[in-house]
Structure formats: structure tokens, C-alpha cells
Amino acid sequence: MHDVVQIGPSSSQRRPLTGLAGRYVYCVADAGVQASLGNVGLEHSEVYTIPWQDICAVVHNCPPQPYLSGDRDAVQAWVMTHQRTVEAAWATWGTVLPLAFDTIIVAAAGGGADQQVADWLSREYGSLKARIQRVKGAAEYGVQVFWDTASAAREVTLSSLDAGKLRAQASSASPGMAYMYRLQLEHLLRNAMEAKGAELSRGLYDRIRAHAAEVRVEKAKQAEPGLRMVLSLSCLVHPDRYAQLGQELDKIGREQGLRVRFTGPWPPYSFVRDC
Amino acid sequence: MLDIEDKSLKQGVLGLVIALVEIIRDALRLQALRRVEGGSLTEAEVERLGRALMDLETTIEEIKQEQGIAETVRSVREGMDNVVDDILKLTASPLEWVRRGEEGQERCTTLSK
Numbered sequence: 001m002h003d004v005v006q007i008g009p010s011s012s013q014r015r016p017l018t019g020l021a022g023r024y025v026y027c028v029a030d031a032g033v034q035a036s037l038g039n040v041g042l043e044h045s046e047v048y049t050i051p052w053q054d055i056c057a058v059v060h061n062c063p064p065q066p067y068l069s070g071d072r073d074a075v076q077a078w079v080m081t082h083q084r085t086v087e088a089a090w091a092t093w094g095t096v097l098p099l100a101f102d103t104i105i106v107a108a109a110g111g112g113a114d115q116q117v118a119d120w121l122s123r124e125y126g127s128l129k130a131r132i133q134r135v136k137g138a139a140e141y142g143v144q145v146f147w148d149t150a151s152a153a154r155e156v157t158l159s160s161l162d163a164g165k166l167r168a169q170a171s172s173a174s175p176g177m178a179y180m181y182r183l184q185l186e187h188l189l190r191n192a193m194e195a196k197g198a199e200l201s202r203g204l205y206d207r208i209r210a211h212a213a214e215v216r217v218e219k220a221k222q223a224e225p226g227l228r229m230v231l232s233l234s235c236l237v238h239p240d241r242y243a244q245l246g247q248e249l250d251k252i253g254r255e256q257g258l259r260v261r262f263t264g265p266w267p268p269y270s271f272v273r274d275c
Numbered sequence: 276m277l278d279i280e281d282k283s284l285k286q287g288v289l290g291l292v293i294a295l296v297e298i299i300r301d302a303l304r305l306q307a308l309r310r311v312e313g314g315s316l317t318e319a320e321v322e323r324l325g326r327a328l329m330d331l332e333t334t335i336e337e338i339k340q341e342q343g344i345a346e347t348v349r350s351v352r353e354g355m356d357n358v359v360d361d362i363l364k365l366t367a368s369p370l371e372w373v374r375r376g377e378e379g380q381e382r383c384t385t386l387s388k
Contacts (some may be wrong), residue, residue, distance in 0.1 A: 176325030
């Protein structure tokens with residue numbers, strides 16, 4: 001259990017480069033250079049690189065503990081800074097493997113922090129290079145497909161034979177029984193919509209998968225009222241398939257009751273770990 | 276003088292309570308449906324069950340209207356799923372923050388009819 005240090009975004013002190021035992025790692029870049037990106041890091045820290053052969057870690061110096069705060073706005077500001085720094089590295093060196101927020105390498109006994117980072121790069125060199133090759137030139141895109149619940153309910157109602165029978169029974173029964181029939185009807189419709197939604201998302205997944213080098217299925221979240229998210233994907237896409245993906249999404253977006261949200265390009269956050 | 280803090284605290288607590296009641300109500304409905312479909316209940320029993328659930332529904336709606344907490348209840352129920360998800364996922368992936376906050380920004384291209 002380490003000590004928790006509260007740091008807020010309002011403290012704009014410049015940290016001295018020496019004497020800090022932690023290296024906050026933003027990403028690994030496909031370039032064996034020693035360079036500085038300027039004071040673009042968290043808390044206006046200077047971001048620079050620690051190279052090993054033909055790759056480098058993009059870091060800033062920090063105390064050897066994570067950035068923690070109870071203030072949600074403060075954390076959000078840090079996370080946005082992290083994101084912007086990774087993008088700056090991406091723009092500068094073309095291919096990067098982004099690391100998660102708050103990844104810090106700490107100096108161990110018998111070696112400085114910079115050495116620790118270089119050792120880490122050297123140990124992981126093989127798998128880092130392999131990952132770099134897989135994401136080289138590609139970008140991450142987010143694809144979310146939504147289903148208009150009104151049109152979904154309509155599609156499902158038409159094909160449900162039991163529903164008709166239940167409705168007929170409900171209109172002739174006593175209040176309590178009518179209520180139970182109504183509950184049954186809603187239950188049936190909900191199940192049918194679930195099934196149709198699953199079938200739909202399987203088909204869409206296959207169509208989108210064809211245009212991406214790699215795809216990760218994300219958890220479908222609550223959408224705005226009237227819409228249901230049926231599919232949420234992170235896609236690793238190379239430039240030569242981008243146009244086809246766009247066309248496929250366009251086609252999907254024009255289909256009955258469907259809406260597509262296409263975001264990106266991002267550095268390949270979701271494709272750094274081997275699945 | 277209107278004490279805003281007291282009022283919104285009361286609303287928050289009531290909203291939470293009614294959200295929990297609704298969740299219990301949903302579980303009761305499922306139970307009731309299973310028993311009805313199981314075929315072991317008489318018509319009179321089904322009628323009583325239906326009435327009880329109907330009355331529960333009406334009471335919940337009345338409370339929500341009278342206390343003006345319909346919106347609070349809705350957002351509590353929505354929030355319940357997302358809370359833990361948020362904390363775990365967002366600090367692990369900065370991308371989620373940006374995706375969440377990107378409505379209307381240049382990076383977002385919405386393709387729809």
C-alpha cells in the first residue's frame with residue numbers, strides 16, 4: 001500500500017528533471033530517437049523519449065506513485081492531457097503503442113528510473129516490435145450501431161403470432177387477468193426484440209469485420225431514449241480498407257431503423273495487448 | 276427561505292427508494308408470470324395476482340407524480356448499471372473519456388439516413 005499524493009491541475013509548478021523516481025509512460029513509439037515534445041505532459045511536465053534500439057518510450061518524470069484525485073474534473077483533465085500527448089507522439093513518429101492512463105515505471109534499487117525504462121523496453125522488445133508491426137499505419141475507429149426502438153417493436157410485433165392471441169384475450173378479461181395478459185405480451189415482445197437484436201448485431205459484426213484488420217467487441221451501453229445500441233466495436237483499420245468500411249457503414253445507416261456512429265481516427269489504444 | 280440542499284437530498288433519497296421498489300416490482304412480475312404460465316393457478320388466483328401488481332404499479336406512479344421524482348428515479352436506474360463500469364473503464368482507457376465527450380466535435384462523423 002503506497003502513500004496517496006493529492007495533486008490538482010491548478011498546481012503549475014515545473015517539476016525538476018532530477019530527483020523524481022518515476023517515469024510516467026504515455027506510449028511506445030516506433031523510432032529510436034532521443035527527443036522532447038515540450039511541456040505538454042500532466043502538470044505541464046516536459047515529455048521526452050527514452051530510446052532502446054529502434055523504439056522509444058515517451059515519458060515524463062514524476063513522483064513514484066499514481067496520479068490520484070477525488071475530483072472528477074481533475075482526473076478528466078489529466079486523462080485528456082494523456083490523450084493529447086499520445087496523439088502528439090502519433091503525429092510525430094507515425095506509429096505508437098498507447099499505454100493506459102497512470103502507467104508509471106519506478107526506479108528500483110541499483111539503477112535509475114531511465115535505466116529501468118530502457119530495461120523494460122529491452123525485455124519486451126520482441127513483443128513490442130511485433131505489436132508495432134500489426135498496428136503500423138493503421139488507426140483505431142469506433143463503430144456503434146443503433147436500432148430505432150419504435151421500428152424494432154413494429155418489426156417484431158408483426159411476426160409474433162402469440163401476441164395477437166394475447167391481445168384478444170386481454171380485451172375480454174377481468175381487470176386483474178387483463179393486466180397479467182398485458183405483462184405476458186410485454187415479456188414476449190421484449191424477448192423477441194432481444195433475439196432479433198442479437199441476430200442483427202451478429203450480421204452487422206460480420207459485415208464490418210470484413211474491412212478491419214482487427215476488431216474488438218465493446219459493451220453496448222445505454223443509448224438515448226428511442227434508440228438501442230446493438231453493436232459497439234473498436235476497429236483497427238488500414239488506410240487501404242478505410243473507404244470500403246465507410247461505404248459499408250453508409251449502407252448500414254440507410255437500412256430500416258438503423259443508425260451508425262463512426263468515430264476516429266485514434267491511436268490504437270484497444271489493440272496494444274495481445275488478445 | 277427555500278433550503279435547496281434539504282430538498283434535493285430528500286428527492287435523492289426518495290428517488291433511490293422508489294428505484295429499488297421498481298426493481299423489486301420487476302422481479303415480482305417475473306415471478307408472477309412464471310406461476311401463471313406454469314398453469315398451477317386458478318382463474319381467481321390469477322385475477323388476484325394481476326390486481327395486486329396493478330395496484331402496486333398505480334401506487335408507484337402516484338408517488339412519482341406527487342413527489343416529482345419520475346426523472347430522478349429514471350436516472351438512478353440508468354446510473355446503477357454504469358457506475359462501476361465508469362470507474363474501471365475510464366481510468367484504464369483515456370479513449371473512453373474522449374468518446375464520451377465528443378458530441379458535436381470535429382472527430383465525430385455520424386452516418387444516418
